[in-house]
Amino acid sequence: MEIIEKQYIDVKCIKANQPIGPMFIGVIDSEDLEKITYADVRRLIDGSENREVEDYIGIQRKLDTKRAKNEIGKYVNLVDATFPNSIILAISSENAEYIENEGVLRILYKDDIAKVLDGQHRIAGFEYYNQTRGTFELIVTIYVDMELEDQAIVFATINKEQRNVSGSLVADLFSFAESRSPQKTGHNIARALNYKEGSPFYNKIKILGNADSTSETITQSTFVESLLKYITKDKQLDRDFYRRNKDKKHAKLDKTESKDVQRLFLRNLFIEDDTDIKIAQVLWNYFWAVQQKWPNAWNEPANNNILNKSTGFIALMRFLKPAYLSFHKPDQVITKDEFKSIFDLIELEEQDFNRQKYVPGGIGQSTLYNDLKSQSGL
Structure with missing residues (x-):
């Protein structure tokens, strides 16, 4: 049997006329798109050659292969993967013809x-797409015979002042998800601890849409991300598992795998307890002990105080791991008094939690974490 390779892709298109010129909007299968595309990565041309060409040509940023594989490559295989935005291409009329009728x-x-x-990163991610999952079509916008200058203008316009979505907005949106996920757990616990009177986090977390700068000192995003590192190695794959297996639970961590059990010491509680009450109770008890040890530094939102802001909170969340593990009670809720017994060993005073001693950011976080560890003997 003779195999005839296809010579063309026929793309049903809508033609749109704009001041820059006509463009064609259609749909192409991801596998075909991988074949026909390339990224014109910015490069420097030696001034002694190609004198008629500008020194700098090319308008794309360098491909981040790590992002393409680890982020997009994983995402395209999720049960609810989607790319609603158009991929934008420029093609010569030597390689494309619009059949108007x-x-x-x-x-x-x-x-x-x-x-x-x-x-380009979206397309590169499809190198890792599992074709057995079926067709994955992508929306494309195509310009034919577009001048290099216009290509550069389109690229600059798309990427000018491009802003990332707020991490707190992402965390908040998971409240609408029906299936279980680490992200939803983090969001639910943040809200519960923020709104419950008596909680050490009462009115301290900046929940999206309810920001009170006079008392709220920790962002929802910071809270959730600091918690998830003890629950999951891959939050997207965990979410995908529960989307595909609504009535099943993940296998618990094998206690013989000591490295994962220690690194993800809250994971089995996440798997066992659909209500997330136990994880919330661990955090409540731990930060209750913090609040008892340094009540003013934890409760007061003074500008020079770092304990109840991201510097102090992230350091304390790092210290939660050795504090929890020191009791050798895996998958259990450590009590308030047990956590208090650790903080009773620490000699730091409330006035120590200032920006001069613990500089805001990663350096201050690490310094405070190391001080907590050394003074507690953990």
């Missing part, structure tokens, strides 16, 4: 004939 853009099926103006 059919509304079809016919593209030569050949390696590297379409330049990626936006979306």
